[in-house]
Amino acid sequence: MWKWLHPYANPEVSYHFTGKLIPWLSALTALFLSIGITWALAFAPADYQQGDSFRIFYLHVPAASLSMGIYVGMAIAAFTSMVWQFKLADASAAAMAPVGATFTAIALITGAAWGKPMWGTWWIWDARLTSELILLFLYLGVIALHNAFEDKNLAGKAAGILTLVGVINIPIIKYSVEWWNTLHQGSTVSKLGKPSMSIDMLWPFLFCFLGFALLVATIICIRFRSEILARNSIRPWVRALVAEHLLQEKNNAV
Amino acid sequence: MQFDSFSAFINMGGYGFYVWLSFGVSTALILALIVSSMMAHTQVIKDIAVRQQREAKLRQVRSKHKENQNSQTNTPNEITQ
Amino acid sequence: MPSANLSYRAVFALVLKRDLTIALRHKDDIINPLLFFVIVVTLFPLGIGPEAQTLSRIAPGIIWVAALLATLLSLDRLFKSDHNDGSLEQMLLSPQPIFILVLAKIVAHWLITGLPLILVAPLLAVLLHLNEQSYGALMLTLLLGTPILSLLGAIGVALTVGIKKGGVLLSLLVLPLYIPVLIFATSAIDTAALGLPYSGQLAIIAALFFGSLTLAPFAVGAALKVSTN
Numbered sequence A: 001m002w003k004w005l006h007p008y009a010n011p012e013v014s015y016h017f018t019g020k021l022i023p024w025l026s027a028l029t030a031l032f033l034s035i036g037i038t039w040a041l042a043f044a045p046a047d048y049q050q051g052d053s054f055r056i057f058y059l060h061v062p063a064a065s066l067s068m069g070i071y072v073g074m075a076i077a078a079f080t081s082m083v084w085q086f087k088l089a090d091a092s093a094a095a096m097a098p099v100g101a102t103f104t105a106i107a108l109i110t111g112a113a114w115g116k117p118m119w120g121t122w123w124i125w126d127a128r129l130t131s132e133l134i135l136l137f138l139y140l141g142v143i144a145l146h147n148a149f150e151d152k153n154l155a156g157k158a159a160g161i162l163t164l165v166g167v168i169n170i171p172i173i174k175y176s177v178e179w180w181n182t183l184h185q186g187s188t189v190s191k192l193g194k195p196s197m198s199i200d201m202l203w204p205f206l207f208c209f210l211g212f213a214l215l216v217a218t219i220i221c222i223r224f225r226s227e228i229l230a231r232n233s234i235r236p237w238v239r240a241l242v243a244e245h246l247l248q249e250k251n252n253a254v
Numbered sequence B: 001m002q003f004d005s006f007s008a009f010i011n012m013g014g015y016g017f018y019v020w021l022s023f024g025v026s027t028a029l030i031l032a033l034i035v036s037s038m039m040a041h042t043q044v045i046k047d048i049a050v051r052q053q054r055e056a057k058l059r060q061v062r063s064k065h066k067e068n069q070n071s072q073t074n075t076p077n078e079i080t081q
Numbered sequence C: 001m002p003s004a005n006l007s008y009r010a011v012f013a014l015v016l017k018r019d020l021t022i023a024l025r026h027k028d029d030i031i032n033p034l035l036f037f038v039i040v041v042t043l044f045p046l047g048i049g050p051e052a053q054t055l056s057r058i059a060p061g062i063i064w065v066a067a068l069l070a071t072l073l074s075l076d077r078l079f080k081s082d083h084n085d086g087s088l089e090q091m092l093l094s095p096q097p098i099f100i101l102v103l104a105k106i107v108a109h110w111l112i113t114g115l116p117l118i119l120v121a122p123l124l125a126v127l128l129h130l131n132e133q134s135y136g137a138l139m140l141t142l143l144l145g146t147p148i149l150s151l152l153g154a155i156g157v158a159l160t161v162g163i164k165k166g167g168v169l170l171s172l173l174v175l176p177l178y179i180p181v182l183i184f185a186t187s188a189i190d191t192a193a194l195g196l197p198y199s200g201q202l203a204i205i206a207a208l209f210f211g212s213l214t215l216a217p218f219a220v221g222a223a224l225k226v227s228t229n
Helices: A002-009 A011-043 A052-084 A087-119 A127-148 A152-184 A199-231 A236-253 B006-014 B016-080 C008-025 C027-048 C052-078 C080-085 C087-093 C098-127 C132-160 C166-193 C199-228
Strands: none
Touching: A011 A052, A011 A087, A011 A199, A011 B016, A052 A087, A052 A127, A052 A152, A052 A199, A052 B006, A052 B016, A087 A127, A087 A152, A087 A199, A087 B016, A127 A152, A127 C132, A127 C166, A152 A199, A152 C132, A152 C166, A152 C199, A199 B016, A236 B016, B006 B016, C008 C027, C008 C098, C027 C052, C027 C098, C052 C080, C052 C098, C052 C132, C052 C166, C080 C087, C087 C098, C087 C199, C098 C132, C098 C199, C132 C166, C132 C199, C166 C199
8 A cells, every 4th residue: 555655745746636636526526515505405304393494404514523524634644744754744734724624613603503593592611512612723723833934844843743732632622521511501401302314314414414525625635735835846846837837827918 | 395485495494594694604614715725826836936036036146246257357367368 | 961871860850950040040930920820810809899609609710710821921931041042952952861851841840830829829719718618629739730731831832932923822722722621620629619529520630630741741842843943
């Protein structure tokens, strides 16, 4: 497997590879998301308890699970870059952080908009909401650290250390928040029961989930390519690429 | 189709505001992310191009400077010869 | 620095002594965070109102949040002056293990800032009408918890020491990591106020302490290597 993976450790190869990947990924994203969202908004049945507010679920749950998944991906990338000195992993971690932060924000906002009609309030200090908020803080810390360094390679290393410290802390934070929540919160808020989903709700959910996952992959690819360029700006292949780009722009202007 | 009419679709069984709020905000955030990612790509290329042009200019000035120096150091030699 | 063949204990003692000496020569570094701690705590009754019942209810949270902020304020000087005069790089270049050096610096930081906080805390607890049964819990949680604040904070400082405006960034990086300590410490104090056993919370804080004691110096060492090159 390592032999097969090896060429992709070359920035030039992976730059062009992801460039070829992006059209396919975005086409698949458009396909799955348009089917999934339409299905979820118009054709999926309303929940027998929550009515049509349940349609937020098709947005909220994929965003929440992707926000955590992206953090894990970022931690794996940080780990590989630290152990094997694999510079492209830093670039991918830097590409993932803003995407993860955006999806965390989406999960929080949709959670609030779902909570208002269901719980009667925009925000409760529910264990899940609270730990999602802390996850957002962790993401923002990583992004801020990335921006604070002039040198991209240093920024990647520093943010990698922070990501790994964060990933050790996430289970502790999650556990402590859950424990704190059960201790402090009265039983005034009835938790939403999670009945097993019916098939005609599961399918649109799967489409939405896959669509959002593909969307995340597409955006990460786009950001990954600019991170590669920024980190390899003095390499001959980047110079050639930029020169070509300039020529094209000139031709377009003429 | 779960809804009889377009207005029923917008109304979402009374939860319209919350449903459309969450879908609207999410769409806006994702679009902003995509646009900023694509703009970052062109920005990086532009930055590298600017830096290259500056380097090229510097190199030109430097080589000219060297030529001048060479000619200056050469002339006295010629005289002594 | 003396010759390379020092025992680990001697290295630890040397660095600890050096840091303590420096701190004692700049006394305002010790006093200012402490004053900040006292002033923040006195602001709360002025903002909330003098009712003893309300104050005693929120006293654990106030004291702990103020302790977090005071520690955060003092963290900056952990590596900053050493980084500015270059002695930090010398330390990293020395043949001694970074783990020992970093640990000694963190212990010195705790002795300078954490310990005075613990000594002042009962006084502030009196001002806030803390429940009498809670004093033991307050002292124990501070004793176990403030070293965690120093250890985790050191990671953040090590990451930001090379950055010019690292102060605000530091709080963004470090405060989320402090949340578990805050939760368990205040809950232990609350439980003690009810007269119930709080050994469970204390055990978890102790686990956090030993976990961060063994892992944080490695992270600090790695972060310092990034910041100094």
